[in-house]
Amino acid sequence: MATLADVARRAGVSPATASRIINGSPKPVTEALRERVLAAVAELQYVPNAHAQLLARPQRTAVGVIVHDVSDPYFAEITRGLQRVATEHGRLVIICNSYREPDRELEYVELLRAQQVAAIVLAGSGYHDSAFTRNLDNKLRVYEHTGGRVAVIGRHEHAGHAVVPANEMGGYLLGEELYRLGHRRIGVIAGPRALTTTTDRLAGLRRAAREHGRALPSRRVAYAEFDRDSGAAAAADLLAAEPGLTAIAALNDSMAIGALALLRSRGVAVPGEVSVLGFDDMPVARDVTPALTTIRLPLAEMGARAMTLALTSSTAGEPLVEQVPAELIRRASAAPPGG
Amino acid sequence: MATLADVARRAGVSPATASRIINGSPKPVTEALRERVLAAVAELQYVPNAHAQLLARPQRTAVGVIVHDVSDPYFAEITRGLQRVATEHGRLVIICNSYREPDRELEYVELLRAQQVAAIVLAGSGYHDSAFTRNLDNKLRVYEHTGGRVAVIGRHEHAGHAVVPANEMGGYLLGEELYRLGHRRIGVIAGPRALTTTTDRLAGLRRAAREHGRALPSRRVAYAEFDRDSGAAAAADLLAAEPGLTAIAALNDSMAIGALALLRSRGVAVPGEVSVLGFDDMPVARDVTPALTTIRLPLAEMGARAMTLALTSSTAGEPLVEQVPAELIRRASAAPPGG
DNA sequence: CCGTGCCGGGAAAGCGCTTACCTAAGGAGG
């Protein structure tokens, strides 16, 4: 691997001069030298060692992103937004998948700190584990304390700026739509219990139920893993526990799609016999049949806003919290019961 | 930011000793000192500067991945496989999106080289631009020359090991199925002309046509961008140019889904009036209606194999080329014409 | 013709860490 010293030697100049030419430093340099150095760079295929540069001039350039799983469309969309903004700012993005393991999240914060990233963006639901939460929060604060910036998406109990989707309100809108359509026997496919996203969305649904003088008995709530297959299994459980269900609300689109698949395999008409509703409005929601009625969250935009917060807004003073509204998208998968 | 010197000072030892304790070096150290140092680490929330470590001990630990776009399900799946293997090897992954711009790919190779990554994995189709290809190849060779490892997915004209999906054969299988079902007026939605993936898949389709004594006139081939919306537009063009089409073969699933959406919006029955076939077997292929008949490529496995090649196989000697078979998956979207 | 100022370029320090090498102290062997 060619080093700066190699280049300098070859061009017959000092490393200092070579460095100045390569980095376009303000210090003026004779044209002849410039050309010699540039030629040497080309001949040796020299690329500066980014680590050495970072060490010498502690100007952090990369940003870290911790998500549950990039290949999950929910995070893929968020990541797209994050990447776009990061690229606009000339930042390199290091993506870490926690695969929903809190401990791995902790490790990654440490690792990103070691990498001297300029900012850390944490995307994805928080956990109902106060020891863990405190631990994470502590690590983030330490990181912020040393000049790092942090933004979180979908959590609010942490250090740093936050972009929080209206999960509770989304759940409420879902419930409202269901009651408006006339459903009374509603099953819910919830996400993992440990996630605050699950709790928040469920709370919204419960609020809507209460306002209509009803409740959500626990036999009508099945917990799944936020993925398609466990969503299908949960739908089966729900149907077994409560054969008269006229609607199933899933707390994300993947599980709704799983429910759709199960219903189709059993020959149950959607929305004729059972309506199915999702949450998130992932791109595929409009392509399944029937197209999914769901709650839209502007995922890519949430990512973009979080990255913007992390990169541009001051770290001093109160952390900013940006609320992101949820919106009901009516498509074909929900209709009045028995119709 | 606390440094090793801070820790050493606080523990009353030399930086050397502190380093040895923190990194668990083989050199024996008294228990009392060990505890003091560890305590200092905890108190100062010390995290070693990864760049300084890398500089001092040139042991490359990160690996770079260049894809067209992670949020595209095709790459999301591949990336999942890549990540899994990388994590098993304790490697950090830096993901770069080229957004299908060759120049950006070039830049990223440079950037990853600067980051001293242990390996670079390039995923996604190659381009029909020999100047660019030579350029890229050259950069990769230079990188390999300095001890870097490279693996490419879906290209073969390059330095480094390769995992190549049977694109031509997949196209052939698609064609065979179409002719077997009895289709004769077949429209094709191709991907970007500049991509070798497009050419290869199309070539397979053409071979099947030839074997059945037919050709693929250019008015029956529409070029799109490998995404859903341009796929829908291409389907519309195809229908306009050739109203009697009984089948549309799309060269990836996203475009097939776009075609499905267009057909549905026009009230055209699939597969009753027009059959639709896809390529890749992305996860959503089974969830659209009708479920997509498509060519399966084991995407995640391709990613895993590429990362394995990059991380474990020798860089000396001939680069390895691993062929990945394509497989026809029959679902509901293709049927005999007119029935 | 000399002093002053400016400007292009080099020497060297230092970023935070690892590690080869060295040293002082203690124990074993003669």
Add this chain to the structure above:
DNA sequence: CCTCCTTAGGTAAGCGCTTTCCCGGCACGG
């Protein structure tokens, strides 16, 4: 009891780069 080896720990060099500081040479003004 002295020498020599072992061992725990420290000293310092150096990884590849940037940047401050300095120096020599030139042009200019007096």
